Amino acid sequence: MFIFLSFGKDNMNNRFIIGCIFSMLSVGAWAFTESEADSIAAQYEMQEVTVAARVQEKDVITPQRLSGTALRELAALNVADAIRYFSGVQIKDYGGVGGIKTINIRSMGSSHVGVYYNGIQLGNAQNGQVDLGKFSLDNLEEIDLYHGQKSDIFQSAREFGYAGNIYLTTRRPHFKGDEKFHLRAQVRAGSFALLNPSMAMDVRLTENMSASMSAELVSSNGKYPFRYKRVTPSGDVAFDTTAIRQNGDVNAVRVEGGLSHYYSNTGFWKFHLYHYNSERGVPGAIVNNVWRNGERLWDRNSFVQASWQDEFFSCWSVKINAKYANDYTHYINNDEKLLHVENEYLQQEAYFTWANKVALFPWWDLALAYDFQWNSLNKYADAQRISQWLSLATAFNVQNYLRIQASVLGTFINDKAPDTDDRFDYRFTPAVFISYRPTQLFDLRLNAFYKHSYRYPTFNDLYYTDMGNATLKPELAKQHNAGISYDLPFTVQGGTKHASHFAIGVDGYYNKVENKIVAYPKGQQFRWTMLNLGMVDIRGVDAHADVDLALPQDFRLATKLQYTWQKAIDITNPDDTYYRHQIPYIPWHSGSVAVIFGWREYALNYSFIYVGERYSQQENTVYNHVQPWYTHDLSVTGRWQVRRVELHACLEINNLLGQDYEVILNYPMPKQNFRCTFGIAY
Numbered sequence: 001m002f003i004f005l006s007f008g009k010d011n012m013n014n015r016f017i018i019g020c021i022f023s024m025l026s027v028g029a030w031a032f033t034e035s036e037a038d039s040i041a042a043q044y045e046m047q048e049v050t051v052a053a054r055v056q057e058k059d060v061i062t063p064q065r066l067s068g069t070a071l072r073e074l075a076a077l078n079v080a081d082a083i084r085y086f087s088g089v090q091i092k093d094y095g096g097v098g099g100i101k102t103i104n105i106r107s108m109g110s111s112h113v114g115v116y117y118n119g120i121q122l123g124n125a126q127n128g129q130v131d132l133g134k135f136s137l138d139n140l141e142e143i144d145l146y147h148g149q150k151s152d153i154f155q156s157a158r159e160f161g162y163a164g165n166i167y168l169t170t171r172r173p174h175f176k177g178d179e180k181f182h183l184r185a186q187v188r189a190g191s192f193a194l195l196n197p198s199m200a201m202d203v204r205l206t207e208n209m210s211a212s213m214s215a216e217l218v219s220s221n222g223k224y225p226f227r228y229k230r231v232t233p234s235g236d237v238a239f240d241t242t243a244i245r246q247n248g249d250v251n252a253v254r255v256e257g258g259l260s261h262y263y264s265n266t267g268f269w270k271f272h273l274y275h276y277n278s279e280r281g282v283p284g285a286i287v288n289n290v291w292r293n294g295e296r297l298w299d300r301n302s303f304v305q306a307s308w309q310d311e312f313f314s315c316w317s318v319k320i321n322a323k324y325a326n327d328y329t330h331y332i333n334n335d336e337k338l339l340h341v342e343n344e345y346l347q348q349e350a351y352f353t354w355a356n357k358v359a360l361f362p363w364w365d366l367a368l369a370y371d372f373q374w375n376s377l378n379k380y381a382d383a384q385r386i387s388q389w390l391s392l393a394t395a396f397n398v399q400n401y402l403r404i405q406a407s408v409l410g411t412f413i414n415d416k417a418p419d420t421d422d423r424f425d426y427r428f429t430p431a432v433f434i435s436y437r438p439t440q441l442f443d444l445r446l447n448a449f450y451k452h453s454y455r456y457p458t459f460n461d462l463y464y465t466d467m468g469n470a471t472l473k474p475e476l477a478k479q480h481n482a483g484i485s486y487d488l489p490f491t492v493q494g495g496t497k498h499a500s501h502f503a504i505g506v507d508g509y510y511n512k513v514e515n516k517i518v519a520y521p522k523g524q525q526f527r528w529t530m531l532n533l534g535m536v537d538i539r540g541v542d543a544h545a546d547v548d549l550a551l552p553q554d555f556r557l558a559t560k561l562q563y564t565w566q567k568a569i570d571i572t573n574p575d576d577t578y579y580r581h582q583i584p585y586i587p588w589h590s591g592s593v594a595v596i597f598g599w600r601e602y603a604l605n606y607s608f609i610y611v612g613e614r615y616s617q618q619e620n621t622v623y624n625h626v627q628p629w630y631t632h633d634l635s636v637t638g639r640w641q642v643r644r645v646e647l648h649a650c651l652e653i654n655n656l657l658g659q660d661y662e663v664i665l666n667y668p669m670p671k672q673n674f675r676c677t678f679g680i681a682y
Helices: 011-031 034-038 040-058 068-073 079-083 157-161 459-463
Strands: 064-067 089-093 101-105 113-117 140-147 164-170 181-190 194-204 209-220 225-231 237-244 250-261 268-281 295-312 316-333 341-361 364-379 383-398 402-416 423-436 443-455 475-494 496-514 517-522 524-532 535-550 555-570 589-599 602-611 629-642 645-654 662-664 673-681
Touching: 064 068, 068 140, 068 589, 068 629, 079 089, 079 101, 079 140, 089 662, 101 113, 113 157, 157 341, 157 364, 157 383, 157 402, 157 423, 383 459
Parallel strands: 113 164
Antiparallel strands: 064 140, 089 101, 140 164, 181 194, 181 673, 194 209, 209 250, 225 237, 250 268, 268 295, 295 316, 316 341, 341 364, 364 383, 383 402, 402 423, 423 443, 443 475, 475 496, 496 535, 517 524, 535 555, 555 589, 589 602, 602 629, 629 645, 645 673
């Protein structure tokens, strides 16, 4: 049985409801048997390793992936924190636990990135951006990032349309023997009055059917110290102030539940409910040593989605996904020095996809998919959009030496809005992916792809009063990529053999975007300036290396390195003052290092993130220059088995050196801060 819950704006109500949920779930904990409790940790580890190996074997373009121990032991609170460790990625972060966090892949823009939750896209026709800060890691099993598109042609049509895709996969229930019930609970507390309790429950209903539920509360006052300093081009100090960041509080509740039935080796169906409710302050930009804090934002995001998949005649696979989403946003600005603004947005989405794959021969697959989506935006504005996608794709596998995938996607968009003419547009976009493995003796792969991506303006781009631009043109991006990767499993001698792993990869890419739509803050965080740049030339190199060593005496060492070089310039008009200048907020250099040193069930984790210099406006002048920033994070984790109970704890120190930095100009980030986590599993 599933129960819809409604959460109001009152923080005490949210705490009461989440407390009731935890109390009810806790009652079921006593239903465990000793054999069930003792096997929980082992079964999750087994499941994670199996998934990673199965997916990697099929990839034409190897994805960047975080799963298992690496995902669990990173000093990360949400999905946005974890994705920072991928190469070719820029995260726009406005600071604090409740700050909005969006992703940009290879300078293509947030709207060229598809974010998928259990295989179905998280949509936002209003502004085209998904706030990754809303999604916790506590209920996630794996995060995958694909440049271009996922390597499996058996996918929905719209998945072929993005320049890059992120897949968030929630934890799938697994039971051993006669196990019937699993329960996990944890609480995280830290700086800025952070309180983050969560709980998850899995129940086996029949031999092949299971249900899961998870709930989480995030609360923080968002008050952190910062230093605001500005130096004039002549070297004089204009402002140098130390203060406490205000209006950065957040109170959010997440509740989700799922039901899955694997009725055969090839067939299953899934049902998932998700509800997120939050109230947060929107800390304003600090300009000329003046900051305002009159903005508040309420979000309510709910969706229900279902999937069914099966295979017939050992050659025909069918997948059907459906989703309904209802999102409500309430924005208010009470700043006395600014015009009072209060807007409400009600966004609805209905989505359906039907995908088919036929294995014509063992080495040749053919896929056809059709997607339909209806979006509406009401209350403040009144607009509707009907989107349809039709894709045809094929894949060849020549004795595991050569893999080729090709696809063509048709996109058809129809918009209706008051006081404007109906808009209709369509585009066909092709893609070709190639992977070549010269020898089976070791895993050396050469890969390349060429792809067109089409990005239609969002409702806000077109119709929003303060920033909308009804003359905006759709973007068309052309992607070129060539890379090499090497994957080597080996053993370390030390009395006994210990399996280890080494992987390295380098990709060079060239993207060209016509009519690129750029959004950047216009004084207030919730408002943006929209414009077409015309033509943007993007060139870059992504490099990564992963080393996992299983050492003697139960020691282990894992290192993950990422580096990105990018040159993204505006080449629209030679007469412009910003011709061939780097576009806003794209650094030339960025990278990260993550090191995990473990012994048995203990681990010491260190991470370093670096983002180089960039510019906040189109003109690359000294007045628009944004300084590089870097952070060091450190954490210690441990796990203990006490009879029927598994305990785990983690202590994190983020921004270890207390650096003053800004991801977005005039939005200072937290200095040194702490988090402590304690969890229990039965």
